[in-house]
Amino acid sequence: MNLNQVTIPSLNVDKAINFYQKLGLELVVDALPNYARFVCPDGNSTFSIHKVEKLPKGEGVYVYFECEDLDNKVKELKQKGIHFDEMPSDKSWLWREARLKDVDGNQLILFFGGKNRINPPWRIKK
Template sequence: MNLNQVTIPSLDLEKATEFYKTLGLQLIVDALPRYVRFECPDGDSTLSIHLVETLPKDNGVSIYFEDDNLDALVTQLKSKGLVFISAPEDKRWLWREAHLLDPDGNTIILYHAGKNRKNPPWRIPK
């Protein structure tokens, strides 16, 4: 089994579309104003966004995108006007992460974990 796509809600699909294009995703389905789908620049995963009247309450959505050159990516995205709520930093779970919010308040975590993404030292043996 492989994760194909994740779909998230948005109150303003046009604004969300521009945000994710700036982030580097490739728009592959444009059914504005109700639905869009993006392809990630690496791998086969896609991200869909659909128009809603209200956003989920409480924790919302967190989306992780991995990049081997995290610090350079963050610098590039800042130069395009994206605002980060945390700069790249090494986490105790052996990932390096930077956080920002999309226009609907969904948390976007850009990170680099390398081998620790699926094989941290505390992984349960098969």
């Protein structure tokens, strides 16, 4: 099995498209006003947005996008006007992360996990 796509809710898909294009995702399906799908710049994963009348309550979904050069990517995005809630910092789980929210308040984490993304020291041994 391979994860193909994550879909998040949005009150305004058109506005969300602009935000995600600024992040560097490539728009591949434009079915405004209800749906849009992007391909990630690295790998084969896709990411989509669908229109909702109301956003879910609570913390919602956390979406992680891995960036090889996290600090420079954050610097580049800040220059494009993207606001970060948390600048890149090293985490106890051995990832470096920066946190932000999209135009609908969905939690995004740009991170670099390197070998620890799949193989942390505490990985279950088979």
